Amino acid sequence: MAVTTPQTPAPDLPVEERPRAIRSARTFGDRVFRALAGGAAATCLLIMAATGIFLTIKAIPALQAAGVWDFFTESVWQPAEDKLGVGGLLVNTVLIALVALAMGVPLALGLALFINEYAPARLKRWLTGAVDLLAAIPSLIFGMWGYFALQEPLSGVARWLADHLNALPFFRLTTPDAALTRSTFIAGAVVAIMITPIITSVSRDVMAQVPRVQCEGALGLGGSRWGMIRDVILPFGRSGIVGSILLGFGRALGETIAVVLVIALVFEPNFNILELGSGSISALIASKFGEAQGIEINALIAAGLALFIMTLVVNLIARSIVNRSKLGG
Amino acid sequence: MIVDPVVPAEPVPDARAPEDTDVPFRPKQLSAKDRVEYLLSAGSGLAFAWALCLVMDWRAPLTFAIWALVWFLGCTYVLSRDRTSRVVAQDRFVTTLIWLSGLLAVGVLVWMLVFVFLKGVGGLSLSFFTEDMAEVGPLDPGGGIKAALIGTLQQIAIATVISVPIAILTAVYLHEIKGRFATPVRFIVDAMSGLPSIVAGLVVFTIWVNEGGGFSGASAGVALAIMMIPIVTRTAEEILRTIDDGLRESALALGAPQWRAVLQVVLPTARSGLITASILGVARAIGETAPVLLTAFGSSVTNLNPFSGPQANLPLYIWGLLREPNEVSVNRAWSAALVLIMLVLVLFTLARVIGERGARKRGAR
Incomplete structure (x- = not known):
C-alpha cells in the first residue's frame, strides 16, 4: 500500500520544476507498530472514560436514594436511613484548598522567581532537585x-490570629476556648507545601519563556530587578501563572492521606477555619470505606464521582490556560 | 510603560550617599555600608521581637520569628529608602522576601527529612526487616515490615509491568507518530496526572474489587499503574523531544521503516532517559497510600500471592499503625516511614544520576 504524503507544491512553478510528491510505502511492520502505539494512547483515553462511566453507574443508586440535590447540599451521613449528603464536605474541601492556595501561592511563586532570577547558578541546580524531591515525598509522610x-x-x-485578627x-x-488543632488551617498549611512543587515548576517554565531581550531592555533602561519582574515577567507570564495556580488548586482538592491524618472529620461546613473539625471528600472515602456496606459504598462512589468531576474540570481549564500561554504568550 | 517612572535613566548622585559616583550604582550589589545596615536591622529585629514576646507573654517560637522578620523588613526598607531611592528600597524588600521563600522551601524539606530520621532511626534493627506482624500484639516489642516489603515489591512490579510499556508507547505515539489524536491524548494524559489518587483507587475498587474480585495485590498494582502512566508518559515524551531529529532522518534515509528507526535508533538513544522516567514513576507510586488502601487493603500476615486476598504494603503498614492509639505502634510507623522515605530518596537519586549521565552522553554525541 502506497501512501502519498500530502504536499502542496508551489503553484506558481512550472510543472516540471515542482518538487516530486514523496511516496513512501508503509510496511506491515509499520502498521503493527502504529497500531500498538495508537492502542496504548487509546488505553489512556479508555482509563479516563471508564473512570467516569463506572463511577457514574455505581453512584446512581445512592443518588436516587438520597436525591441528587440533597446529596450535594445536605450535610448528613446516616446510610441506614438513606440520609446522605456531602454539601458540607464539598464546602470544607474547597476551604482547605483555598487556605492551601493562600499560603502556597506566595511561597511557590517566590521560589520560582528565586530559582529563575535570583539564585546563583550552582544553587539553581540544587534547588530544582529539592523542588522535584518535594514533589516525590509521599503524601503519608x-x-x-x-x-x-x-x-x-x-x-x-x-x-494569635484568633486573638488579634478576629475582625x-x-x-x-x-x-x-475552642480547640485549635486538627483544623482546616493546619490541613491547609500541609497541603500548601504539597502543592508548591507543581505551581513552582509550571510557573517557572512559563516565566522562562519571557524573551530575555525584554528583560535586559527593562534593566538597561534603569529598572531594578523587581521592576523588571513586575513590569515584564509577571505581565508576560500572567495567564500561565494563573494556570499553574489552578493546577495547584486541582491537586489541593484531591489531596487525601495528608488531610485525613491531620483533620478531625466533620460533616457540617465549618467556616471557622482555625477551629477543630474539617473535612474533605477524599478524607470521607478513605476513612469510611473500610466498614461501609450496601448503599454506603454507592454513596462513597458518588462522592468520589463529585471529586473526579471537580478536579477534572479544574485541571482541564488549568491545562488549556497553561498550554495557550506557552504557545503565544 | 515598562519601567517605573520614578527611575532616573542616569544614576543620580544622592547628597546623602557618599559612594563614588563614577561607578554605576547597582541596587543588587551590596556595599559595605549596606551589609552593616542589614546586620544592624537583623539585630534590632531580634531584639524587638524578644522584647515584644516578653512583654506580651507570647511563647511560640514562630510568633517570635514572624515579628523579628517584620521588623527586619521594615528597618531595611526605611534605611535604604532614606539613603537611596524608593525603587532601590522596593527592590531590596522584594529580594529579601524572595530569598526567604527559597530558604523556607528548603528549610521545610530538611525539617521533614530530619524529623522522620530522628523519629524513626531508633526502631530500626535487622529483625524489623525480617519479621511480619502476624503474631505481634499492638503493644508487644518486635514485629516488622517483612509482609509490607514483599507486598510493596510485588505491587510495584505489577504496576511497572503494566504502566511502563503503555506509557512509553503513548509517548512514542505523541512524539514519533504524531498521530491525528496526539493533541487530545496529551490533554487526557495531563488530566490523568491531576487525577486524585483516591479516585484511582476508587475506580479499581468499583470495577474489580467490589465486583467479586476481592482485595488483592494485583488490583493495587493496577491502581498504582493508573497513577504511574501519566508521570512516565510525560517524562518519556520530554526525553524523546531532546533526541536530535537528524538521527531519525538518517535512519529513515537509510531505508529503515519507521518502526525500526524508532525501535533500533530512537529508543536505544533515549534508553537512559526512559529508565529515569520509569524510576521516577516508581518513586511516586511506592509512597501512594490512598489507591492501595481501597485495593490491597493491608494485612498483618505475609501474603505471597498477589492475586488473592488482602496484601500489606509499606504505606498501608504505616497507615494501619497510625490508627492505633499507642506509642509502640506509632514508633513502629515512624521506623517504617524512615524506610519508605529512604526508598524514595534512593530511587530519586538513582533516576537523577542515570538521567544526567545519559544527557551527557547524548550531548557528547
Whole structure:
C-alpha cells in the first residue's frame, strides 16, 4: 500500500520544476507498530472514560436514594436511613484548598522567581532537585509531619490570629476556648507545601519563556530587578501563572492521606477555619470505606464521582490556560 | 510603560550617599555600608521581637520569628529608602522576601527529612526487616515490615509491568507518530496526572474489587499503574523531544521503516532517559497510600500471592499503625516511614544520576 504524503507544491512553478510528491510505502511492520502505539494512547483515553462511566453507574443508586440535590447540599451521613449528603464536605474541601492556595501561592511563586532570577547558578541546580524531591515525598509522610511536627507551632499561630485578627470573619471562634488543632488551617498549611512543587515548576517554565531581550531592555533602561519582574515577567507570564495556580488548586482538592491524618472529620461546613473539625471528600472515602456496606459504598462512589468531576474540570481549564500561554504568550 | 517612572535613566548622585559616583550604582550589589545596615536591622529585629514576646507573654517560637522578620523588613526598607531611592528600597524588600521563600522551601524539606530520621532511626534493627506482624500484639516489642516489603515489591512490579510499556508507547505515539489524536491524548494524559489518587483507587475498587474480585495485590498494582502512566508518559515524551531529529532522518534515509528507526535508533538513544522516567514513576507510586488502601487493603500476615486476598504494603503498614492509639505502634510507623522515605530518596537519586549521565552522553554525541 502506497501512501502519498500530502504536499502542496508551489503553484506558481512550472510543472516540471515542482518538487516530486514523496511516496513512501508503509510496511506491515509499520502498521503493527502504529497500531500498538495508537492502542496504548487509546488505553489512556479508555482509563479516563471508564473512570467516569463506572463511577457514574455505581453512584446512581445512592443518588436516587438520597436525591441528587440533597446529596450535594445536605450535610448528613446516616446510610441506614438513606440520609446522605456531602454539601458540607464539598464546602470544607474547597476551604482547605483555598487556605492551601493562600499560603502556597506566595511561597511557590517566590521560589520560582528565586530559582529563575535570583539564585546563583550552582544553587539553581540544587534547588530544582529539592523542588522535584518535594514533589516525590509521599503524601503519608507529609501527613505524619503535619500531625506530629506542625500542629503545635501552627495552633500557636492560630491562637494569635484568633486573638488579634478576629475582625476577619473566618478567623473568629465560636467559643473563646475552642480547640485549635486538627483544623482546616493546619490541613491547609500541609497541603500548601504539597502543592508548591507543581505551581513552582509550571510557573517557572512559563516565566522562562519571557524573551530575555525584554528583560535586559527593562534593566538597561534603569529598572531594578523587581521592576523588571513586575513590569515584564509577571505581565508576560500572567495567564500561565494563573494556570499553574489552578493546577495547584486541582491537586489541593484531591489531596487525601495528608488531610485525613491531620483533620478531625466533620460533616457540617465549618467556616471557622482555625477551629477543630474539617473535612474533605477524599478524607470521607478513605476513612469510611473500610466498614461501609450496601448503599454506603454507592454513596462513597458518588462522592468520589463529585471529586473526579471537580478536579477534572479544574485541571482541564488549568491545562488549556497553561498550554495557550506557552504557545503565544 | 515598562519601567517605573520614578527611575532616573542616569544614576543620580544622592547628597546623602557618599559612594563614588563614577561607578554605576547597582541596587543588587551590596556595599559595605549596606551589609552593616542589614546586620544592624537583623539585630534590632531580634531584639524587638524578644522584647515584644516578653512583654506580651507570647511563647511560640514562630510568633517570635514572624515579628523579628517584620521588623527586619521594615528597618531595611526605611534605611535604604532614606539613603537611596524608593525603587532601590522596593527592590531590596522584594529580594529579601524572595530569598526567604527559597530558604523556607528548603528549610521545610530538611525539617521533614530530619524529623522522620530522628523519629524513626531508633526502631530500626535487622529483625524489623525480617519479621511480619502476624503474631505481634499492638503493644508487644518486635514485629516488622517483612509482609509490607514483599507486598510493596510485588505491587510495584505489577504496576511497572503494566504502566511502563503503555506509557512509553503513548509517548512514542505523541512524539514519533504524531498521530491525528496526539493533541487530545496529551490533554487526557495531563488530566490523568491531576487525577486524585483516591479516585484511582476508587475506580479499581468499583470495577474489580467490589465486583467479586476481592482485595488483592494485583488490583493495587493496577491502581498504582493508573497513577504511574501519566508521570512516565510525560517524562518519556520530554526525553524523546531532546533526541536530535537528524538521527531519525538518517535512519529513515537509510531505508529503515519507521518502526525500526524508532525501535533500533530512537529508543536505544533515549534508553537512559526512559529508565529515569520509569524510576521516577516508581518513586511516586511506592509512597501512594490512598489507591492501595481501597485495593490491597493491608494485612498483618505475609501474603505471597498477589492475586488473592488482602496484601500489606509499606504505606498501608504505616497507615494501619497510625490508627492505633499507642506509642509502640506509632514508633513502629515512624521506623517504617524512615524506610519508605529512604526508598524514595534512593530511587530519586538513582533516576537523577542515570538521567544526567545519559544527557551527557547524548550531548557528547
